[in-house]
Amino acid sequence: MKKVAVIWFFLVASFFLRGQDIHFSQISHSSFFLNPSLISFQPNDYHATLHSRSQWQSVTKPFKTTVLSFERKDFFPSHSFGIQFLNDFSGDSKFKTTGLNIVYSKFFRIVENNSLSFAFSGGFFERSVSYEDLIFNDIEQRPNINFWFSDITLGITNEHKINKKTIMKNSIALFHVNKPKQSLTGNNELHLTPKTNVYCSILYLMNQEINFSPKFLYSTQDKTKEIVFLFDAAYKIKNKYLSVLKIGTGYRIQDAIIFSFGSQIGNFNFTASYDFNTSSFTPATNYKGGTEFVISYAWNIKQKRKTIKKEECPKYL
Secondary structure, three states, X not given: OHHHHHHHHHHHHHHHHOOOOOOOOOHHHOHHHHOHXXXXXXXXXXXXXXXXXXXXOOOOOOEEEEEEEEEEEEEXXXXXXXXXEXXXXXXXXXXXXXXXXXXXXXXXXXXXXEEEEEEEEEXXXXXXXXXXXXXXOOOOOOOOEEEEEEEEEEEEEEEEEOOOOEXXXXXXXXXXXXXXXXXXXXXXXXXXXXXXXXXXXXXXXXOOOXXXXXXXXXXXXXXXXXXXXXXXXXXXXXXXXXXXXXXXXXXXXXXXXXXXXXXXXOOEEEEEEXXXXXXXXXXXXXXXXXXXEEEEEEEOOOOOOOOOOOOOOOOOO
C-alpha cells in the first residue's frame, strides 16, 4: 500500500512539475497559445499551419507537441474564426493531451490607425497516463488513466499603426478561465490554474526589402513565470517567387537561448528553431534543448471581377 501511495505521489508531482502550459519558442506562429484575438490581424484571408516541437530527447523519451490549425479571417466582415487540433506526448508514462479548440474573434476599428480585437476560445481535450512502459521493483497491475475536460480562453489585442513604417501590437489573454479539473487520482479539488499572457510586438519596415520585429512575452501561471525576448529580421529577395529569408534570436529567461531561420516562397512559409538549454537542468541536458519547426500556407480570396455587358443603344428613326 505504501508503495502504491509513492507511485501516485510521483504521478501527481510530475503533473505539477509539468504544470506550466505547453509553450513554443516560435510564439508568433502559435496564436492559439499566445492570444486567440491575434487571428483578426493576420495578413491573409486563410492561414493553415503545422507546428511541431520536440524537447528533452537527450535526457529521456522526447516531449513532442504537434499542432495543426486553420484560420479564416473575415469570414463575415470583421468576424474571424479558427480551429486547432492538438497532440502533446510526454515521457515514459505517455502523459498525453489531445483535443480540439475553436476560436471566434471580433474586429473593431477605433480610428483610422488604431484597432481592437476580442476573442473567445473553447476546447474539449482528453488527458491520459499509461503504466505500460514504467518499471517498478514489484509487479504492479495498475489501470491506465484518462479524463476529459473543457477549456475556455479570452483575449484582446490592440494594433496601432504608429506611422507608415511602424506597427505595434499589444495583447493580453486569460487561459483556463473555467479552471477545469485536472486530477489523475479523482481529487476534485485539483484544477488547472488560470494563466495570463501579456504580449507585445513591433514591426518596423526599414525599407522595401528589410524589416525587423522585436517581440516580448510575459506569461504567469500560479507560481510559474515565463519571460521571452525575441528579435526577428526578414529580407525580401526580388525574384518571380517573392522569396523572403528570415533569421531570429531570442532568450527565455533562466531557460534557453533560441536561434531560428526560415524562408518564404510564394504562399509557403517554413521556419525552424533550436533551443539551447541554459537552466539548472544543463548537467543532464548538456545544453541541448528543443527542436521546433513550422510549415504554413497562407492565401487570399480571389475576387471575381465584374464584367459589364455592353449593350448597343437602339437606333431611332
